[in-house]
Amino acid sequence: MTQASFFHRLTLLVGPRAATALQESRAIVFGLGGVGSWCAEALARSGVGKISLVDSDTVCHSNINRQLQALSSTIGRLKTGALEERLKDINPSCEIRTFPHVFSKETAELFEIADADYVIDAIDSLKHKLELIETALSAGTKFFSSMGMAQKLDPTRIKTADIWKTSGCPLARLVRYGLRKRGFRGHFTAVYSQERIPLREGVPAPDNAGASGTWDSGKKVINGTAVTVTATAGMVLASLVIQDARERYE
Numbered sequence: 001m002t003q004a005s006f007f008h009r010l011t012l013l014v015g016p017r018a019a020t021a022l023q024e025s026r027a028i029v030f031g032l033g034g035v036g037s038w039c040a041e042a043l044a045r046s047g048v049g050k051i052s053l054v055d056s057d058t059v060c061h062s063n064i065n066r067q068l069q070a071l072s073s074t075i076g077r078l079k080t081g082a083l084e085e086r087l088k089d090i091n092p093s094c095e096i097r098t099f100p101h102v103f104s105k106e107t108a109e110l111f112e113i114a115d116a117d118y119v120i121d122a123i124d125s126l127k128h129k130l131e132l133i134e135t136a137l138s139a140g141t142k143f144f145s146s147m148g149m150a151q152k153l154d155p156t157r158i159k160t161a162d163i164w165k166t167s168g169c170p171l172a173r174l175v176r177y178g179l180r181k182r183g184f185r186g187h188f189t190a191v192y193s194q195e196r197i198p199l200r201e202g203v204p205a206p207d208n209a210g211a212s213g214t215w216d217s218g219k220k221v222i223n224g225t226a227v228t229v230t231a232t233a234g235m236v237l238a239s240l241v242i243q244d245a246r247e248r249y250e
Contacts, residue, residue, distance in 0.1 A: 027119075034234075052097040053087075058076055068083065080100050084096045126178065130179065155229045
């Protein structure tokens with residue numbers, strides 16, 4: 001079996017030029033939680049030829065309800081390593097690079113963002129999210145970002161919009177505020193949901209909490225999450241990459 005045969009069905013949909021563009025593209029996924037892990041898989045199943053995986057965390061039992069690489073057999077392993085194995089099994093021709101690091105201004109050079117065709121932000125830390133936004137857009141890289149996906153049950157409520165046109169999402173509000181404070185006026189597509197379910201009160205989030213947190217007044221708390229929502233957000237992020245390739249080569 002050839003790589004072309006793996007992705008023949010997508011090629012029929014987007015055309016051979018777009019399919020080739022995806023195969024020649026490099027995408028970086030920052031954050032491999034309930035959103036980013038599913039996005040990375042969708043990119044691999046869409047023939048993206050080079051994928052960099054960035055996450056400093058290890059798999060824990062509380063990840064199993066929503067994170068692709070989280071299995072009983074992978075608890076304690078680096079998320080990057082566990083997901084790399086799966087993506088290579090999907091497409092052995094895909095060039096996977098793993099970075100078990102936190103993105104920050106201090107580590108930004110490690111990831112060679114300026115050489116990427118697509119940067120996907122599924123980071124939950126507000127500070128690092130803002131730093132990644134500035135870095136990626138300053139480098140001129142195509143950039144797509146996920147907002148908060150906890151405390152939501154209806155995946156059909158997920159939308160895409162320019163960050164400045166998002167509404168009803170607490171994390172998106174904080175991102176807009178943080179960008180204004182930094183004097184940033186750039187544009188990028190955000191994936192977000194206005195849904196907020198008044199469930200039982202969340203608990204304070206530890207410093208290393210991942211995408212299971214929601215933001216209220218800048219304070220992060222742990223709330224419930226559903227894989228049906230987080231995975232859908234990841235798929236929407238990957239679809240933005242596919243649609244961009246198709247639009248450029250129609």
